[in-house]
Amino acid sequence: MAERRDAARNRAAILAAASRLIGERGLDAVNMEDVAVAAGVGKGTVFRRFGDREGLVQAVVAESAEAWKAESEVLVTSTDRPPDERVITFVATLFDHVMANLAVVRALEQVSARGSGCDADLDLAHARLSTLIAQVRPYEDADFLAHALLANLRGEHLHHLVHRVGLPVGQVRLGVIALARAVLTGDLVGAGRDATMPPL
């Protein structure tokens, strides 16, 4: 049978409440009962729908990652633009997605560092980026290079750069893109500087 109407409503309410609360306070300052109350449901309902804390967080990010997945999907499959340009676009898009959902992404990282399950989205991002890079530099180790780039796109790392070190978001964005360009061209000049940066 299809999902009952009240169940669907509650599901959406819980997801929205969780997303909002995590965004406002950060994961470690929101407990399951907060979410239940904010969603206007009982605690049991939250656990039945999402299993546990980890499941809830995964569902929240899955929702916000939907658009990114579709976007990156076409980037890998389509061949209308040169591969190197697609790598850059991929990195820029992923950066924007992570920054736009920083609290939720960090929440997922925290939860999956502990939990048993691996981070499926990270694996997906790596598979796609790796594929893209291999098209540009078939003789390098695209696998490792993708991991190295992805390390610079971790929520925790970007949070550190922006909120602790205090770097402007735009500068970090350009720096990350310069890094991606360096991976493609073998040239690292300009990484982290805006002055010498070619426009994206």
Place this chain on the structure above:
Amino acid sequence: MAERRDAARNRAAILAAASRLIGERGLDAVNMEDVAVAAGVGKGTVFRRFGDREGLVQAVVAESAEAWKAESEVLVTSTDRPPDERVITFVATLFDHVMANLAVVRALEQVSARGSGCDADLDLAHARLSTLIAQVRPYEDADFLAHALLANLRGEHLHHLVHRVGLPVGQVRLGVIALARAVLTGDLVGAGRDATMPPL
């Protein structure tokens, strides 16, 4: 007054027990009472000495980071070797330190992502690496490049590469060093491959 003898003994016992337990099971599978029992003291003693869970973890890593700090200190101050070589040595040394204490380093990352205090060791590593890089490439943004390199030396990232992806430690080590070399020379050829790698 100096620290009482029994207090010193207990302090050492707690630190040793915590280090061992975290190394064996990972931070999230060891609670404060486990540590107290393993150290042969009461729970209250653990909390009085170290304040809270975060403090205990910090003390444990501070202990294991002692040697690394001294080693990296001389690397920055001494000028007997060319700067580029010192950057490579710095990165290799830090990599080895992190891998040798992976569980404890990850524990610190988990704890300081939540806690109020920042990660002092990470800041120190960045300050030193940044200084070193600036000596080789004064016209680049050494600050950002240091951050980018350090992102590849995070405990969580290395844990992911080695224990989830399954990359051999030696290969990751060479890859990270190749990345460092790329930062210095502007050439990324060979990153992640052993075949084309110059020996360290």
Place this chain on the structure above:
DNA sequence: CCTCGAATCGGACCGACGGTCCGCTTTGCT
């Protein structure tokens, strides 16, 4: 060696929170 004050110890205790359970309610099909 004995005494005494102070520092330290340790386990009983507390509050918070993740997760479970089961009797009550809602839903939607006939």
Place this chain on the structure above:
DNA sequence: AGCAAAGCGGACCGTCGGTCCGATTCGAGG
């Protein structure tokens, strides 16, 4: 309307981080 099943929700439980205070141990001075 009637009914069975899916869903609901809040009382309840176990665990764990952290606190507290009476008992204990230390070590300086006589």
